[in-house]
Each structure stands twice: as C-alpha cells, then as structure tokens.
Amino acid sequence: MGVPPPLKEWENRIMNKLYSRKIHIIVFLLPALILFCGVLIAPIGASGYFSLFDWNGLGEKTFLGFANYRELFTSDEIGFLKALGNSLLLAVFSVFLQLPLALGLALTLGKKIKGERLFLSVYFMPVLISTVVIGQLWLKIYNPDYGILNVFLRSIGLEKWTRIWLGTKQTALGAVFVPTLWQYVGYHMLLLYAGVKSVPPELREAAMLDGASDRQVNRYIVLPYIKPIIRISVIFAVTGSLKSFDLIYVLTNGGPLHATEVPSTLMINMLFLRNRYGMGSTIAVMLIILCFGFALLISAIFREED
C-alpha cells in the first residue's frame, strides 16, 4: 500500500531471508518434535518391541517372537476376543443408537427452534463432567438396595424387575453401556449440529420454495452436506468404543466374571495386576492397529458411497 514495487520486493526478500534461516526453523520446531516423538511416536515402536517379549517390567526380557499375539487370540483364560467383542458391541450400539439420536437432536435444533441454545447447552453438559463423577453417580443409581433405579421399579410395583444391575452377568454389560452412550450423545450432537448450521441457507430456501417438506430437506440437502461430519462422528464412535476405559473401570472394572471386560481393562490388568508387560504391550499394539484400521475402513466406506 503506497509502497513502490521495487521497495516491496526488497522488503519481501529481507523477510524471506530472515524466515529461511535454518537455526530459527530448528529452534521453533524442536520442543514440539521432542515432546511429540518422545511421548507419542517412539512409544508406538517401543510397545511393538516389548510385545515380542515375556517381561515382568523389571528383570530380563525373554524373546518370544509373536507368541504373545498367538496367545492373545487363542487363550480363553485371557479372553481377549470376548473383550474385543464387548467393545465392538458397544461400537454397534454407539453407531446405531447413539449417533441416530444425536443426529435427530442436531437436525431438530438446527432449524431455529425456540430455546435452541438452552437445549444445546444442556445436552452437551454431560461431556464436560468427569467420567469418574459420572461413574460414581451411576454406581449409586444402580445400587441394588438404595439406587433410584430399583427404588423406582419398586415404587411402581415392578418389584420382580429389580436386579443387582452391575453384579449380574446378564445385565452388567448393558448397565455399563447405558451411561457410556448417555454421556457422549451431546458430543456427537454438537459436531453434527455445527454441520447442520453450516448448510447455506440459500440451499435450504431453494428446496423449500420447490415445495420440499422438512423431511425431504433433511434427506436430500442437509444429510449429503454434512456427510464428512457424519463420517468423523462414526470414526469417533467406533474408535472411542474400542478405547473405552474410564466408565467401565469405575463401574465394574471388567467384572463380574469378565462380563464387562474390554481391551483397555484387560490391558491394565495385565500390566498392573499380573506384571505381564509384554502381553500388556501386545494389547496396546492391537488397539493402535484396530483404531487406525477402523478409521481407514470407515473412511473407505464413506468414499465408496459417493
């Protein structure tokens, strides 16, 4: 602005020179690289390495090759496949129950309804509460003697429906899933709501002028538009289920009789109860592979659909 072209060029050149100095690049990047590689990247390699050994964390390591992996998938005593099955079941519920609910809320709130902000803020609130608090709260809700669930059932005369929800093999898994799904509906809703809000109003209006109903607008305008966000939500729902730990740890820690075991609880038990660091690392590696694998698979499925 007001600067004659040759001067401008000269300015540019000085700045480019200043900004190309190697020393600056290294100094500015180094802390991030050290932190990132030291805590995230190198440990992936280290976990992979540990997974090939029998190791109690302190003494000598004994090289096993892939024996840990073989044992993980075949041993009934460890029950990894059962744990994986549980977390995949959670993923199924998450994708087919939690996400549709979140999408429904997002679509409803997205069309300028009265009290939109209030609803949105309340629905998102559980996401912010610590999972330990939520877990403790639900422990009390499920308490067989005094928990509000059984108290409620008794008060409406359904005495025979009362259960020891978290202590019975048949109900524990379901009882653990409910708060897990409940807590994160708001998170998915928020992502999807942001997507719904980003649909250009002209598109919506044009469709309305053509006589499209609400349902048709959602089906043919909004959903295709927010597909990338739906994809992210599905990826988060699935990888989140695979990684799930906090609530299950607080509610049952995998019990009763491994009924609610998931890979993460199994991993923690291997490490800190049985001191099997090699096997714990094997589970960690499987989780990393599964998370990346599912993320790629889901992306591929969404691309296929286009």
Add this chain to the structure above:
Amino acid sequence: MRNSSKLSRVLIYIGLIFWMFINLFPVYWMFTFSLKNNAEIFGDNVIGLPKHWLWSNYTSALGTGNMPKYFLNSAIVATATIIITLAVALMATFALTRLIWKRRKTLNKFFMLGLTIPIHASIVPVYVTLSKLNMLNTYWALIIPYSAFSLAMAILVCTGFMNEIPRELDESACIDGCSVWGIFLRIIVPLMKPAVATVGIYTFLQCWNELMFANIFISESALRTLPVGVQALSGQYTTNWGPIGAALVLATFPTLLLYIFLSRKIQESFMAGAIKG
C-alpha cells in the same frame, strides 16, 4: 394440515424436554443427595429436595478426604500443561505457517497423527521410562504426557488462527528491525488470543477429567488428581453417601461454573478439535 404441524411441534418439544430431563436428572440428584443424610437418601426422601440442608457433608468431604490437596494437584497439573502446550504449539505453528522450508506440509500432517493415536500406545513405554527416571509420583509424570497428547489439537487450532494473520504485519516488523523472536513474541502471539483461549479451555477440561494416566503414574495419595482422588474417596466411604455426593459436586463445580460463563467458547473448542481431524 395446520393442526398436524402444531401437533408435531408439541411432540418435538416433549421429546426435547424429555431428553433434557434425562440429561439433568442425574446431576440434580447428585446435588440433592450431597446435602442429605443417609435416612433421607435411603428411603424417606429419595428424589426430593433435601428437608434439612446438610452442609456438613461438604465440610466432612473437605476435611477427611484430602480433597483440597486433590484440587490443588489437579489445578497445578492443568495449569502447567496448558502453559507448556501453548508455548510449544505456538512455536511449532509459527515454524509450520511462517518460516520457509520444504517439508512444512508433511510435518504438519505428521503432527496431525496425534489426533488419532490412542493414549494406550504410550502407557507401557512411558511408565517404564518414568520409573527409570524416578519420575513416577511427580507432577511431571502427568504434565509431560498430557502436554504431548494435547499438542496435535493445539497445533491444529493455532494453524487456523495464525494463517489468518496477514503477512504484511511480519514484513513491516521485519523492516523495523525486529528479530524473528521479536516478531513472534510481539506481533504474532498477542494476536493469537482467541486460539489461546480455545486451546486453553480444551486442554484444561482434558486434564481435569483424565483418569487412565493419573491412575497409573501417580500412586502416592498426596499427589493424586481429582478423578483418582474422588475414586479412592468413594471406595473408602461406601456407606456414607452424603460426603461422597459432596465430593462429586466439588469435583464437578469448576467445570460447570466455567461452562455457565463460557458455554459458547467451550462448545467451539470441542468442535475445533474434531472437525477436519
């Protein structure tokens, strides 16, 4: 036609209010039973407001269970993590968006891997390293891993904001004789306030609620953070619900207070961490 649309509106509101109730009820219940005695909680008055507001539950939660200590620990860990994350991320973002070199884009993608890497990847190696360095049961045992795992999101958010700052500002500062550090600290960083707020809030919430690392890397009671502390506390006082309720409320209070004042900003920070992941 009009009637049916009116009916559907009513149904929509009933549904929305019902879901609001499902979300609020556990929290309401937590607040009320934190102020009741066992007799009320266990029979007389299960879901109503407390008849006698038993504030002593709060004093016993604060007095017996190390709660103030847990609070302080969580606050120290969260604050240090936020400062380190921001400093490191701002510097890295400066190099990734301003400085001129070849593999900028590739390195940015490399950092973005951090959005997908599960924390499980780090547990064994980081635990082993920390124990070798005698750093288990220190604040650093949490601050360093938390900062590392917050980094990807922080860089993602900072990149968005830093790209918006016009390069002319750098140029004129450069002509005025500013060094690279001068440009970074006096021109760029002060303009990054919105990004700093977004990253700060998001990082705070992540640290405040994190359980897995906190549970494993800290075993000494005096150094526990709130989630682990509350968990331990509830294990000790299984029959006396009032003080546990009070502890749960105390642990939740800071986040809810923050949420009441900054709901929009908090929601934005969660969206920023997810969209374009």
